[in-house]
Amino acid sequence: MNIFNCPVCGKELIKAEHSYKCSSGHSFDIAKSGYVNLLLSKHIGKAVHGDNKLMVQARRDFLEKGYYSGLKDGLCEMVVRHLDGDCILDAGCGEGYYTGAIFDKLESANIDNNITGIDISKIAVEFASKRYKNISFAAASVFHMPIADSSCDMLVTLFSPYCGEEFQRVLRTGGIMIMAIPSEEHLWEMKEKIYDIPYKNQVKPYELDGFGFIEKKHIRYVIDLDSPEDIRALFSMTPYYYRTGKLQQERLYALDKLSTTVDFELLVYRNI
Ligand SMILES: C[S@@+](CC[C@H](N)C(=O)[O-])C[C@H]1O[C@@H](n2cnc3c(N)ncnc32)[C@H](O)[C@@H]1O
Numbered sequence: 001m002n003i004f005n006c007p008v009c010g011k012e013l014i015k016a017e018h019s020y021k022c023s024s025g026h027s028f029d030i031a032k033s034g035y036v037n038l039l040l041s042k043h044i045g046k047a048v049h050g051d052n053k054l055m056v057q058a059r060r061d062f063l064e065k066g067y068y069s070g071l072k073d074g075l076c077e078m079v080v081r082h083l084d085g086d087c088i089l090d091a092g093c094g095e096g097y098y099t100g101a102i103f104d105k106l107e108s109a110n111i112d113n114n115i116t117g118i119d120i121s122k123i124a125v126e127f128a129s130k131r132y133k134n135i136s137f138a139a140a141s142v143f144h145m146p147i148a149d150s151s152c153d154m155l156v157t158l159f160s161p162y163c164g165e166e167f168q169r170v171l172r173t174g175g176i177m178i179m180a181i182p183s184e185e186h187l188w189e190m191k192e193k194i195y196d197i198p199y200k201n202q203v204k205p206y207e208l209d210g211f212g213f214i215e216k217k218h219i220r221y222v223i224d225l226d227s228p229e230d231i232r233a234l235f236s237m238t239p240y241y242y243r244t245g246k247l248q249q250e251r252l253y254a255l256d257k258l259s260t261t262v263d264f265e266l267l268v269y270r271n272i
């Protein structure tokens, strides 16, 4: 069963062969790859359209090499342990690496699942829907989710924009939210190469309005990047990519290899 609502009038969307339709007559085509575009132009920010093709391809290439498989495994373990129900939403799913991993994990454990991914980047959901055929994907913003109220048992938000009010609205009472955030020393050695005086990440207090904090898991290990392409791909996935001057970027691009710490926290909350 799909959890999409019409972005125009808010009524339930019914899936037909090539489109989703609501009872008011609004219709949204399903792209060849399988995703549906539920983005209204008024909900697309002027400056931010999400990741472009180069960024999505870089992310996929990098993730496929398994550098973040430690995080993926930690996340999947938490999903299995906390899931009560079958409906999961990946809000800001990118090209679907973690969305697909959650599906595979639940399938292999014979756990019923109904997984949906949304992202504001059409190219990201196109990549995702081409690969993960058992998951529903839509282009949509986390700030205006075309998702039915209280329809989700679990929501995951992994390095994507946070919208507490929307996340609370779509989660049922007691539903679980799992969030991944970079911890203090994430990519420390990479930052040492770029900046004269690198700073540690500041981890904000865990409390979030409307949610009860349940637990956290710290995931930390060292990855060995053995090509300039992988170094560049990882760098392009970080916020530093946009904030760093050319000269500092070139210091990094001159490297053939880089070993760097990855340092994450997985935080689990209950919608109260
Ligand atoms: C750092 S990536 C994380 C992607 C994925 N969760 C992962 O970890 O691989 C951030 C994602 O947020 C998406 N994004 C940015 N603004 C968004 C918004 N308002 N609504 C939904 N997605 C958004 C981007 O397109 C991008 O795919």
Ligand SMILES: [Zn+2]
Pocket (backbone or CB within 6 Å): 006, 007, 008, 009, 010, 011, 022, 023, 024, 025, 026
């Ligand atoms: Zn409608």
